[in-house]
Amino acid sequence: MDYSSCVDTSLDLNISSIRVKSEAPVDAGRSGMAKELKPTFMDFQTKPSSKEETGALVEELNRVGEENRKLTEMLTVMCESYNALRGQLMDYMSKNGEKDPQLMKNHPRNQGKKSLKDKISKAYVRTEAGDTSLTVKDGYQWRKYGQKVTRDNPCPRAYFKCSFAPSCPVKKKVQRSIDDQSVLVATYEGEHNHPHPSMEATPGSNRSLTLGSVPCTASLASSGPTITLDLTKPKSSNDDKSSKPRTDTPEVQKFLVEQMASSLTKDPNFTAALVAAISGRMFQQNNSEKW
């Protein structure tokens, strides 16, 4: 499976917002920038700027477009790396699957017990040091129906059934990793025959977060993962006039955009958001292919 070919790697970085914001003669004392963009833009239309300002803005637009292109390339490279790693993992698992105690479903003993469960996936969840519960918060509702101490692991294994839908056949086994007991290993069997509870509540599964100083929304739309950086929003609502830098010159705006682009590419949170969006999309894609 080649994820790079099926994932839309284009990034919606709200460049249009940047452009509108940049084109407008911004009032430094403004607090609600987004809601005032429209009248400002109208002002711009009725009062054309000088040629120099237009040239600088065009240059800025080109530069931001280039940033977008670079980010797209980075995402493509990440997808390719993911594919490569995934391939290696598959190779490794196919060679060593029977040695992995967690893959007991592959064991002949368990294969004969029931028709082999067609959809088995695993998730590794790191828990806090003092957390002794066998709870993996994945958004679904689970009902625990049993607990056993298995031979290969002194930590008990908990058995859960999906209780969100009565007819849902999905089961989950949760056990602490024998190597690292702060890591919970959740093994899912079967597929949910109902939408994800959180997705049902918020179609598109948008996730809002803040990347450094930039508010961001990672959405998993049908067209592909989209990370939306809302550059029109101020850092915080209590920003006052004194703390806000002047953004009414192209130089300052360029600097700000460069700062944002730079901080985004270096920000681990941004990377995490990318990973979340991409793996979420891949997981979704994977499931849709299986159905």
Added chain:
DNA sequence: CGAGTTTGACCAGCGC
């Protein structure tokens, strides 16, 4: 009082 959890009993498959 209902829903969820706990826990011992039970079942089925496998190896010897």
Added chain:
DNA sequence: GCGCTGGTCAAACTCG
């Protein structure tokens, strides 16, 4: 057949 093991059941219990 027996023992071991993973998985499931269901009564008892807990909690809000």
